[in-house]
Amino acid sequence: MPRLEFWYDFASTYSYLSAMRIEALAGDRGVSLEWKPFLLGPIFNAQGWATSPFNIYPKRGRYMVRDIERISQDRGISFKLAEPFPQNGLAAARLAMIGAGEGWAPAFTREVYLLQFRDGADISKTDTLVKALGAVRLDADRLLARIQEPAVKDALRAQTERAASLGLFGAPTFVTEDGEMFWGDDRLEQALDWAAGGGATAASSA
């Protein structure tokens, strides 16, 4: 079964769009997914940005909100830009690293995104994470203790370094087994078609 890596950051609005639809689209094409949470912050810092480019360039930020409002309406999902933006997704990303090993990363990730971008919750708060873990019937006490373990911290750090070394500069990013990289929710179908078809000839129009 062909595989596709789905690299996402919990503060990323366009990653939310992809998280809500990627499993159905991948299923249609027989592509198996690897959910890869990582932190965009260090990657942005390395290119001289102290915050999201949507804050640094306000016109771009306002456009992003309108773009996602239109797309969300069209897809029948909710969207509001939770405050603050971008949120601190460190704890959520560490939890998702554990979840990637235990099989519950997709459900947990979607729940965190919904709490943030549907309900306006702050995902850096323990309350929000407890709610997300509870919604997917996980033991919040056990897992919130584990995100302080060096092995979990190191795993997320290593994954973020891997993202940087692959040349990722934004999220969501999709990486195929043959190393082809696709950036943005609007390239999701193209990435899946590439993964399913094994290369260029099957890539759909973008």
Add this chain to the structure above:
Amino acid sequence: MPRLEFWYDFASTYSYLSAMRIEALAGDRGVSLEWKPFLLGPIFNAQGWATSPFNIYPKRGRYMVRDIERISQDRGISFKLAEPFPQNGLAAARLAMIGAGEGWAPAFTREVYLLQFRDGADISKTDTLVKALGAVRLDADRLLARIQEPAVKDALRAQTERAASLGLFGAPTFVTEDGEMFWGDDRLEQALDWAAGGGATAASSA
């Protein structure tokens, strides 16, 4: 007949993609187009960029080339990134301003893009512009003299100021009659659907 403004910059690779397909897609939907050449340079300068963000952020620049290679291959058009990048499109944009008034802007614009991104020519050179004007059977001597006229210079300057005041931050950008703004070749269908349908209910999936 509903209208859509197509704002483009001659150095913009994604504008090339849209220029090559926008007339067919607009025709399918009964949308009439206004071709709006402008200069991204002053807009980039105003936000602190001395050159294209594809040069300032090399990872983003390398990705852009690969993204457009894939899309071009899929659409059956040629693409190579002409040197230097970005090119100086001032003279071409002034010519296109004249062309917008005389009805030949679309054909001339496509020709300039093909000379640049198919053939690798430098569009700041008079030779290249003479070739583009000749290909669409225009009098190059007359038109190249006209781009030194204050009225033509002022018209392009005013158009670029209008772009800035609309909040444009990149190209291509599509603006509907009701003021909805769509950025990027990957939003072209959505912009046309919006224009044709008169609003949100007709917007297609992005």
